[in-house]
Amino acid sequence: MLFQNGKLLVRLLEEEDQFLLAKWLSDPEVLKYYEGRDNPFHLEKVRNVFYDPEDETMKCIIVFDGKEIGYIQFYQLDAEAKVEYGYLNENVYGIDQFIGEAAYWNKGIGTLLVTSMVTYLLEHEKASRVVMDPQGWNKRALKCYEKCGFKKVKFLPKHELHEGVYQDCWLIEYIR
Structure with missing residues (x-):
């Protein structure tokens, strides 16, 4: 377990989680927001993307009230990204997440997850x-x-690139 906050628990990705990821990332409702409906993940693609031993991203499963409901990852920004965004001498972490069980959307779990992960990164990884x-x-x-x-x-x-179109994004930050 990485951390727990009430009913929310975040743990490291395990081998058997590949089936959950394949389920969530083949659901058009989830793909509308994460990866795109034109980019579903079959089991082999999940293995290639999420289980690459060379990837230093920390990959985790979100558990709420005992049920696996989603995915979150965090990573230290590399030198190229730090230059691009102007974070030269700082310890900056990025996060990406999705709740793969739509029944858990709009219940405040995303807010709890993000605030809990930010606290973890500030306290345990000393993120600035x-x-x-x-x-x-x-x-x-x-x-x-x-x-x-x-x-x-x-x-x-x-x-x-999302569903065949390059989308505008926002760089957003939480500062210690």
């Missing part, structure tokens, strides 16, 4: 900032992140 780059059209996600203390700092035009 935590950043994300959500797509600009995803108002629900942006509202959640702003509620968690993130601020928009840089508009990123045509930053991420």
